[in-house]
Amino acid sequence: MLSLAWRNVVRNARRSLITVSAVALGLASLIFLWGFNDGVHNTMMRNLQQVIVGSIQVHANGFFHHPQLVKTVPDSGLVIRLLKANGIKNFSYRLRTFALAAGEDSSEGLVLLGMNPDMEKKATRIAAKVDHGRFIHDNDEAACVLGKTTARNLGVSIGDDVVFLTEDRYGALAAEKLTLVGIISSGEMGIDRGLAIIPLGFLQQMTAMGGRHSEIVVQLPPERLEPVTAVLRAKLGKSYEVLRWYDMYPMMKQWVELENAFYYIFLSIVLVIVAAGIMNTALMSMLERMHEFGVMMALGCGRLRLAAMVVTESLLLGLAGIMAGTVAGLALVYYFHGAGIDLSSQMDSVARFYLNPVIHTEIDNTHLLDTVMAVLAASVAASIWPAIRAARLEPVEAIHHA
Amino acid sequence: MSDVLISASGLTRYYESGELKVAALDGVDLLIERGAYVVLAGRSGSGKTTLLNMLGGLDRPDSGSLVIAGQNLLTMSSAGRARFRLCHLGFVFQAYNLIRVLSARENVAYVLQLQGVKKKQRFQLADQWLARVGLQGFENRRPDQMSGGQQQRVAVARALATEPDLVLADEPTANLDSHTGESLMDLMRKLNEERCTTFVIASHDPAVIASARTLITMQDGKIAPVETL
Numbered sequence: 001m002l003s004l005a006w007r008n009v010v011r012n013a014r015r016s017l018i019t020v021s022a023v024a025l026g027l028a029s030l031i032f033l034w035g036f037n038d039g040v041h042n043t044m045m046r047n048l049q050q051v052i053v054g055s056i057q058v059h060a061n062g063f064f065h066h067p068q069l070v071k072t073v074p075d076s077g078l079v080i081r082l083l084k085a086n087g088i089k090n091f092s093y094r095l096r097t098f099a100l101a102a103g104e105d106s107s108e109g110l111v112l113l114g115m116n117p118d119m120e121k122k123a124t125r126i127a128a129k130v131d132h133g134r135f136i137h138d139n140d141e142a143a144c145v146l147g148k149t150t151a152r153n154l155g156v157s158i159g160d161d162v163v164f165l166t167e168d169r170y171g172a173l174a175a176e177k178l179t180l181v182g183i184i185s186s187g188e189m190g191i192d193r194g195l196a197i198i199p200l201g202f203l204q205q206m207t208a209m210g211g212r213h214s215e216i217v218v219q220l221p222p223e224r225l226e227p228v229t230a231v232l233r234a235k236l237g238k239s240y241e242v243l244r245w246y247d248m249y250p251m252m253k254q255w256v257e258l259e260n261a262f263y264y265i266f267l268s269i270v271l272v273i274v275a276a277g278i279m280n281t282a283l284m285s286m287l288e289r290m291h292e293f294g295v296m297m298a299l300g301c302g303r304l305r306l307a308a309m310v311v312t313e314s315l316l317l318g319l320a321g322i323m324a325g326t327v328a329g330l331a332l333v334y335y336f337h338g339a340g341i342d343l344s345s346q347m348d349s350v351a352r353f354y355l356n357p358v359i360h361t362e363i364d365n366t367h368l369l370d371t372v373m374a375v376l377a378a379s380v381a382a383s384i385w386p387a388i389r390a391a392r393l394e395p396v397e398a399i400h401h402a
Numbered sequence: 403m404s405d406v407l408i409s410a411s412g413l414t415r416y417y418e419s420g421e422l423k424v425a426a427l428d429g430v431d432l433l434i435e436r437g438a439y440v441v442l443a444g445r446s447g448s449g450k451t452t453l454l455n456m457l458g459g460l461d462r463p464d465s466g467s468l469v470i471a472g473q474n475l476l477t478m479s480s481a482g483r484a485r486f487r488l489c490h491l492g493f494v495f496q497a498y499n500l501i502r503v504l505s506a507r508e509n510v511a512y513v514l515q516l517q518g519v520k521k522k523q524r525f526q527l528a529d530q531w532l533a534r535v536g537l538q539g540f541e542n543r544r545p546d547q548m549s550g551g552q553q554q555r556v557a558v559a560r561a562l563a564t565e566p567d568l569v570l571a572d573e574p575t576a577n578l579d580s581h582t583g584e585s586l587m588d589l590m591r592k593l594n595e596e597r598c599t600t601f602v603i604a605s606h607d608p609a610v611i612a613s614a615r616t617l618i619t620m621q622d623g624k625i626a627p628v629e630t631l
Contacts, residue, residue, distance in 0.1 A: 300488025
């Protein structure tokens with residue numbers, strides 16, 4: 001039957017070619033759009049994780065929603081041993097508190113984040129976001145890095161002193177004067193405003209929190225996120241909280257899911273068009289061959305077999321279109337993965353969303369598979385009506401059909 | 403005792419044309435023995451093709467009974483009639499009606515494929531039948547690469563490949579020149595003699611009528627007395 005169906009497909013080669021081309025064009029467009037969409041989303045999610053948040057953060061239970069200086073990770077050593085036992089090397093300790101920063105002109109409340117510069121380079125790319133000056137490079141130096149907006153608000157520039165006023169672990173006031181060594185310009189408001197990064201050792205000393213950490217930040221490839229989270233949650237127990245990036249910043253994931261939902265709606269519109277094209281071809285082909293179908297029925301071909309042949313023909317058209325469309329679509333994704341799509345003219349607006357000026361396309365296997373399977377399903381669905389019509393033919397009437 | 407292949411009684415079929423009801427078959431009674439070579443003669447519109455369609459299970463009468471090879475065609479489902487056609491009947495049409503995209507070998511093998519015969523065996527059988535009808539060397543030709551006579555020979559091979567009880571032929575020579583038509587009739591008659599396959603041929607071609615062993619003449623949907631020659 002497959003051989004006969006294939007010959008029927010190629011008997012009107014031009015019409016079949018037009019149908020296959022339409023399917024291929026639709027699919028290639030969808031794959032490319034998914035490539036752009038996934039490129040944007042994955043870049044955003046990677047940047048969010050890699051710039052400062054990390055893939056996972058381990059805290060004392062309840063710290064994320066009610067951060068306090070004294071609410072530290074119960075046993076940092078245990079967490080590190082677990083991470084190392086699972087082959088994870090990219091992690092860092094941090095200490096977090098609130099402080100009042102005072103510069104030349106004014107003061108501003110902000111988050112004071114103590115980082116170990118050597119460890120932080122393994123876990124995040126925050127150092128690379130320093131636009132002016134340098135990142136802290138000594139765990140004990142009296143230096144700080146501010147966001148661009150905070151530095152402007154405080155009226156300080158590289159080399160100026162900034163005074164930080166906070167509480168130590170006993171509730172006593174602690175004040176230190178640090179030199180501004182770097183200014184971050186990330187485009188992200190949460191970093192550019194209201195954040196000061198100082199050496200972890202310095203902050204621990206300043207707040208009498210020696211050897212204690214508010215958070216352990218872990219950087220992971222996407223495929224390890226869920227299994228490592230599960231292991232940590234299972235082993236660490238209830239006095240810890242193990243949060244994935246999207247547990248901490250659910251808006252980003254929800255936004256990605258919302259956009260994906262829009263793409264699925266767009267996909268279904270294209271599918272309707274693809275299905276209409278295939279159905280048109282299948283129906284025309286069926287109507288042209290009513291006489292032949294009648295003959296086949298007279299020879300003993302059953303109605304189901306006849307219907308199956310019509311479905312097979314549509315399936316072949318769909319498969320040919322899918323092959324061509326997948327090759328073309330993936331070629332586009334591959335090309336723009338290397339060449340990138342320059343959105344620098346839109347950079348002011350996209351930087352807030354952790355986007356890079358040049359988007360490199362990439363496609364998730366799930367989206368590729370969903371799209372291909374949907375087009376395949378549309379090809380089959382498009383043949384159902386022509387197949388029913390073929391199966392309902394009466395041999396005598398069909399044979400006498402001109 | 404004779405071996406009856408076809409037993410029809412009171413077959414009636416009406417067609418409606420507007421408000422007019424026309425009897426294409428009007429109480430046809432028929433008994434045909436296995437191995438017979440029957441020609442249905444009559445003018446256009448006399449009911450030959452309608453009767454042939456009934457015998458082939460392609461159409462159903464409004465009333466009457468029809469038993470072929472011991473099976474009542476009128477109580478069968480559509481799928482049952484398709485199976486019956488596949489196993490018991492062969493068709494030769496006026497316009498050859500080969501499947502355009504298949505070669506001569508594949509056209510003959512198609513019915514064997516429907517019966518579930520394996521590829522190698524069905525192609526062997528198809529080649530044997532093509533040789534039997536004088537088309538050795540034409541196995542790979544498509545219908546549009548063959549003459550009308552050759553196509554009709556392929557159709558005969560296709561009709562006989564499943565070794566049916568009955569071959570129904572509707573105006574098989576109508577699109578052939580007289581020489582090719584005679585040659586085709588010689589072939590069909592020879593196959594009837596050799597294999598005892600029953601042939602019922604509808605035709606108004608004098609040469610076909612002359613070749614009949616049993617002649618049934620139809621007029622206005624009715625059958626004239628059967629004439630055995």
